[in-house]
Amino acid sequence: MATILVVDDELGIRALLSEILSDEGHTIELAENATQARAVRERMRPDLVLLDIWMPDVDGVTLLKEWGSAGLLTMPVIMMSGHGTIDTAVEATKFGAIAFLEKPITLQKLLRAVEQALVKTAPPRPAPASPGMPSYARAEMSPLQTAPASIGGNSHMPGNSLASEQSFELDRPLREARDAFEKSYFEFHLAKENGSMTRVAEKTGLERTHLYRKLKQLGVDLSRNKRGGTG
Numbered sequence: 001m002a003t004i005l006v007v008d009d010e011l012g013i014r015a016l017l018s019e020i021l022s023d024e025g026h027t028i029e030l031a032e033n034a035t036q037a038r039a040v041r042e043r044m045r046p047d048l049v050l051l052d053i054w055m056p057d058v059d060g061v062t063l064l065k066e067w068g069s070a071g072l073l074t075m076p077v078i079m080m081s082g083h084g085t086i087d088t089a090v091e092a093t094k095f096g097a098i099a100f101l102e103k104p105i106t107l108q109k110l111l112r113a114v115e116q117a118l119v120k121t122a123p124p125r126p127a128p129a130s131p132g133m134p135s136y137a138r139a140e141m142s143p144l145q146t147a148p149a150s151i152g153g154n155s156h157m158p159g160n161s162l163a164s165e166q167s168f169e170l171d172r173p174l175r176e177a178r179d180a181f182e183k184s185y186f187e188f189h190l191a192k193e194n195g196s197m198t199r200v201a202e203k204t205g206l207e208r209t210h211l212y213r214k215l216k217q218l219g220v221d222l223s224r225n226k227r228g229g230t231g
Contacts, residue, residue: 001025001026001027001194002026002027002046002047002048002118003026003027003028003029003044003046003047003048004021004026004027004028004029004046004047004048004049004050004114005028005029005030005031005037005040005041005046005048005049005050006018006021006028006029006030006031006049006050007030007031007032007033007034007036007037007049007050007051007052007055007060007063008032008050008052008055008080009032009033009052009054009055009056010052011032013052013080013103014030014032017050017105017110018030020107020110020111021114023197024111024114024195024196024197024198025194025195025196026114029044029046033055033056033057033058034055034057034058034059034060034062034063035057035058037049037051037063038063041067041072045074045075046075047075047076047118048075048076048077048078048114048117048118049075049076049077049078050077050078050080050101050114051063051064051077051078051079051080051097052079052080052081053079053080053081053083053088053092054081054082054083060079060080060081060092061079061088061091061092061095064077064079064092064095064096064097065095067096068095068096073096076098076117076118076120077096077097077098078097078098078099078100078101078113078114078117079092079097079099079100079101080100080101080102080103080105081100081101081102081103082102082103082104088100098117098120099113099116099117101113107208111198179218182214182218183218183219183220185204186200186204186211186214186215186218186220187220189203189204190220190222195222197211197212
C-alpha cells in the first residue's frame with residue numbers, strides 16, 4: 001500500500017484515478033493545481049506522484065524542476081499528458097520523472113507504471129525465516145486463507161473449520177454448491193493478494209470487469225479484503 005498524490009486540473013481524471021488506485025488499496029491525495037500540490041508535498045511525503053503536464057497556473061514540468069532544485073524530489077513522479085510529445089516526455093525524464101503516461105490512460109498501463117515505480121523505490125523485503133512460505137505470509141495467514149487450501153484433500157476430516165465444512169457441503173443443489181466454492185475461491189485469492197483486484201484477475205484468468213461482476217453476484221465483501229493502513 002502506498003500514498004499517491006494525483007495532480008490534475010480535470011476533475012474527471014482525478015476522480016477516475018482516485019477510484020482505480022483506491023481500489024488497489026492505496027491512499028490517494030488529490031490536487032488540482034501546482035499550489036495545492038506544493039501544499040500536499042509540504043504536509044506529507046507521498047510515495048508516488050502522478051503529475052499532469054498541462055495545468056492552468058504552473059505546468060507539471062516546471063513544478064517537477066522546482067521540486068528537483070529544492071531537494072524535494074524524494075519520491076518517484078509519473079508525468080501525464082493528453083497533448084504530450086516525445087520531446088516533452090524526454091524533458092520530463094531529464095528533470096527526474098520516472099515515467100510518462102499519455103492520455104487517455106489505459107487501466108493496464110496505469111497500474112503497470114504505478115507498480116513499477118513503487119517496486120523501484122520499495123525497501124528490500126526481509127529474507128524468509130525458512131524455506132517454503134515467507135515469514136510475513138505465515139504471520140498474516142488467516143483462517144479464510146487456510147480453509148480453501150484443503151479443497152480436494154482432507155476437508156472432510158475432523159478438525160477443519162466449520163466454515164470450510166459449510167462451504168463445501170455436498171448435500172445441496174449443484175448451483176448452491178458451485179457458488180459456495182467460487183465464493184471461497186475468490187475470497188482466498190483476495191486475501192492472498194491483499195485485496196488487489198489486478199493481481200486476482202491475473203491469478204484467476206478473468207477480465208477485471210468480469211471479476212467485479214462475479215464478486216458482486218457471489219456476495220463477496222470486498223471491503224474486508226482491501227489492504228489496511230500499513231505499508
